[in-house]
Amino acid sequence: MSKIARLLLIAVFLIVAIGPVAAQGPVEIVFWHMEQPPHRVARVQELLDEFNAAHPDIVVRQEPQNWGEIYTKAPAAVAAGNAPDMLFAIPDFTPIIRAVGAVQPVDDFVAEMNEAHGFFPAAIEPYSYEDHVWAVPLWNMAHSLWYRKSVFAEAGVEPPTTWDEWLAAVQTLTTDTQYGIGLPANRHLYTDQTTYDFMINAGASEIYNPDGTLRFNNEATVAAFDFYKQLYQYSPPDSPNWTWGEAEACFASRTCASILQFTVITTYDTQAEGDPEDLGVMAIPHSADVEQSGTIAYVNGVMVLTDDPAKQEAIYTFLRFLLEPENYGRFLNMEPGLFLPVTESGSQAASYWEDPMVVKYKSQIEVMLENSRNGMLFGFTGGNIFPSIAQISAQNLLAQTLQKVLIDNMDPAEAVAEGQALMEEAIED
Amino acid sequence: MTNATPTTTGRARTGLLAGRFRRPAGDTLLGYLLVAPLILWLAGTILYPLLSAIRLSFLDVGIIGTGGQFVGLENYSKVLGSDNFWEAFGRSLVWVVANAVLQTLAAFITALILKQRFRGQGLARVWVILSWIVPTVVVVIIWRWLLGTSGGIVNYLLVTLGITPQPVGFFGTGPTARTSVIFINSWRWFPLMAVILLAGMQSIPEELYEAASVDGASAWQRFWHITMPGLQAVLFVMGLVGMLWSINVFDIIWLLTRGGPSAATTTLPVFIYDTAFFKYRLSRSAAASVVLGLVLLAFAVLYTRVMAPRAEEEQG
Numbered sequence: 234m235s236k237i238a239r240l241l242l243i244a245v246f247l248i249v250a251i252g253p254v255a256a257q258g259p260v261e262i263v264f265w266h267m268e269q270p271p272h273r274v275a276r277v278q279e280l281l282d283e284f285n286a287a288h289p290d291i292v293v294r295q296e297p298q299n300w301g302e303i304y305t306k307a308p309a310a311v312a313a314g315n316a317p318d319m320l321f322a323i324p325d326f327t328p329i330i331r332a333v334g335a336v337q338p339v340d341d342f343v344a345e346m347n348e349a350h351g352f353f354p355a356a357i358e359p360y361s362y363e364d365h366v367w368a369v370p371l372w373n374m375a376h377s378l379w380y381r382k383s384v385f386a387e388a389g390v391e392p393p394t395t396w397d398e399w400l401a402a403v404q405t406l407t408t409d410t411q412y413g414i415g416l417p418a419n420r421h422l423y424t425d426q427t428t429y430d431f432m433i434n435a436g437a438s439e440i441y442n443p444d445g446t447l448r449f450n451n452e453a454t455v456a457a458f459d460f461y462k463q464l465y466q467y468s469p470p471d472s473p474n475w476t477w478g479e480a481e482a483c484f485a486s487r488t489c490a491s492i493l494q495f496t497v498i499t500t501y502d503t504q505a506e507g508d509p510e511d512l513g514v515m516a517i518p519h520s521a522d523v524e525q526s527g528t529i530a531y532v533n534g535v536m537v538l539t540d541d542p543a544k545q546e547a548i549y550t551f552l553r554f555l556l557e558p559e560n561y562g563r564f565l566n567m568e569p570g571l572f573l574p575v576t577e578s579g580s581q582a583a584s585y586w587e588d589p590m591v592v593k594y595k596s597q598i599e600v601m602l603e604n605s606r607n608g609m610l611f612g613f614t615g616g617n618i619f620p621s622i623a624q625i626s627a628q629n630l631l632a633q634t635l636q637k638v639l640i641d642n643m644d645p646a647e648a649v650a651e652g653q654a655l656m657e658e659a660i661e662d
Numbered sequence: 663m664t665n666a667t668p669t670t671t672g673r674a675r676t677g678l679l680a681g682r683f684r685r686p687a688g689d690t691l692l693g694y695l696l697v698a699p700l701i702l703w704l705a706g707t708i709l710y711p712l713l714s715a716i717r718l719s720f721l722d723v724g725i726i727g728t729g730g731q732f733v734g735l736e737n738y739s740k741v742l743g744s745d746n747f748w749e750a751f752g753r754s755l756v757w758v759v760a761n762a763v764l765q766t767l768a769a770f771i772t773a774l775i776l777k778q779r780f781r782g783q784g785l786a787r788v789w790v791i792l793s794w795i796v797p798t799v800v801v802v803i804i805w806r807w808l809l810g811t812s813g814g815i816v817n818y819l820l821v822t823l824g825i826t827p828q829p830v831g832f833f834g835t836g837p838t839a840r841t842s843v844i845f846i847n848s849w850r851w852f853p854l855m856a857v858i859l860l861a862g863m864q865s866i867p868e869e870l871y872e873a874a875s876v877d878g879a880s881a882w883q884r885f886w887h888i889t890m891p892g893l894q895a896v897l898f899v900m901g902l903v904g905m906l907w908s909i910n911v912f913d914i915i916w917l918l919t920r921g922g923p924s925a926a927t928t929t930l931p932v933f934i935y936d937t938a939f940f941k942y943r944l945s946r947s948a949a950a951s952v953v954l955g956l957v958l959l960a961f962a963v964l965y966t967r968v969m970a971p972r973a974e975e976e977q978g
């Protein structure tokens with residue numbers, strides 16, 4: 234072997250041996266979330282900057298996405314090898330990413346955090362199936378009925394608790410310039426949510442039987458769709474095109490006397506009167522067949538996608554930081570009054586309750602928290618959790634069924650039967 | 663003048679053939695090399711996705727990124743046997759015809775007006791093209807605001823002027839949503855057609871109109887016997903390209919209605935997207951895409967054979 238060849242060999246050896254050591258820098262974590270409004274991105278960045286400064290060996294970077302695209306984009310990114318290391322989730326999104334083989338179980342870490350901060354049991358349940366926990370719960374969101382106390386008082390309407398009272402109230406509140414209620418009828422997640430609110434309050438919260446077959450087609454579901462139709466006639470005529478924003482705009486502009494929504498606090502405070510004394514919030518009224526009001530509740534979490542142990546450890550370090558009470562409240566208050574705590578320590582954290590907006594609307598947030606305790610999510614109830622709910626949810630089949638009643642004027646019983654057939658077709662594979 | 667064209671063309675052809683025989687091998691190679699990047703680019707961006715879609719249509723892939731087994735023609739059978747597919751197909755036909763009629767009418771009227779000489783003609787020509795320049799998402803936001811029931815100006819006027827007792831849900835029922843979406847899409851695209859027609863009209867010699875006027879032809883006769891024949895080539899291209907564009911429109915429909923309410927505005931592209939990314943039937947969606955591609959190909963061939971202006975017609 235010539236001298237030059239030997240030198241070259243040594244050089245190659247050195248590059249291979251030392252290169253990775255020399256190149257080793259901080260562990261970089263990319264996470265995708267779907268909290269796009271600029272003030273939410275800014276709050277997340279504030280926390281990231283603090284974390285990154287305190288952990289020079291880790292760099293966490295956010296890449297905001299939107300809910301409208303994520304069901305398409307995330308599986309494609311996984312397939313292309315460009316998936317983020319962490320991805321925020323709602324329970325029915327997780328099975329889709331699991332189907333492309335990217336989600337790592339987080340049982341041990343969730344147990345550790347449960348020990349440290351005390352997760353509310355309902356927070357872990359929607360992510361626990363097939364012997365593992367698939368996401369770390371981060372916050373909860375629950376629907377309530379929002380209204381203006383002065384508008385109700387002027388119309389002589391008391392906040393309703395039952396469906397009969399609710400229908401009468403909505404009829405009274407409807408005038409030439411005001412709709413009694415704003416209810417969506419779009420084929421959209423928002424409509425799925427409001428539809429499920431009615432189903433819960435009609436006693437039709439279970440979609441699955443324990444054996445995984447569907448039990449959507451039942452009398453209670455039909456009653457829920459029928460009552461939705463009765464209220465819908467007092468809703469604006471463009472509500473078949475609504476998402477959450479249009480409903481909030483309708484309420485803020487006083488076109489709608491009441492709406493079902495996770496929160497209206499920010500919109501009401503910045504684009505309407507902003508009078509905390511006049512903003513009313515209450516549990517969603519229930520039918521005579523049900524004893525207690527319930528609501529849809531979404532526990533949002535974060536999935537770990539990377540299988541690199543170093544990155545996983547860095548992610549856990551970051552999540553430990555985030556769930557610490559002094560940080561957790563600030564994290565939740567990226568949208569004050571929308572994101573509710575899922576841990577005992579978080580629900581008592583000063584960082585949560587001392588936010589100026591939370592102080593201002595404290596009574597409303599306390600009602601929201603109370604409502605969220607009776608929250609449930611379609612397909613994740615009663616221990617009957619089946620990943621196929623992802624297909625039903627992604628296609629907005631609750632909303633599609635509702636459209637058959639509201640837009641196509643189909644009899645509710647017939648529509649619900651067709652809805653179940655659509656669900657069975659959706660989960661056939 | 664009519665004799666000159668064949669002579670020139672013939673001479674050019676002779677020269678071209680002669681040139682080809684004499685061209686050195688190096689020149690030919692250089693030519694291929696220069697064209698190669700474009701060919702590769704087209705192969706990578708059109709041919710490869712096309713072949714991938716065809717391959718995908720014979721598999722049973724659900725979610726993008728997952729694997730699939732060969733299932734032969736099963737996806738085609740399911741697509742062609744699906745009521746939803748044929749309903750979407752029917753809506754696509756209505757969509758194309760309605761858009762073609764509306765846009766052509768609006769474009770002709772606009773082009774004829776813009777062809778006249780008047781003060782502010784230049785400004786008017788720029789102004790009319792604005793709706794086409796504005797990005798689709800902005801168009802959608804504008805129209806959703808205008809037509810909304812919470813503060814929308816159209817509903818405000820309708821109610822204030824007593825035209826309707828209540829605000830109209832323009833996207834609230836099937837017929838109103840279909841009409842609204844067609845109207846908005848036509849509003850967006852007719853300026854482009856108007857500009858093309860205007861360019862075509864301006865290429866018609868003014869002497870023909872002057873001669874016809876001297877002979878006592880009315881405005882309608884001048885339009886029908888001079889303008890229309892003069893625009894035949896332009897109309898042929900606009901018809902073909904416009905139909906193909908129109909049937910493939912997805913963005914404006916999706917952003918306005920997401921194909922609703924109750925599928926009332928679900929045309930084939932919306933159906934295909936929905937099948938792939940909401941129903942998670944990627945292969946079935948690919949099969950529907952291939953079927954649509956074949957339909958468009960058949961339409962293009964038929965249209966070209968039947969509607970292509972003959973050479974003597976083009977030369978007047």
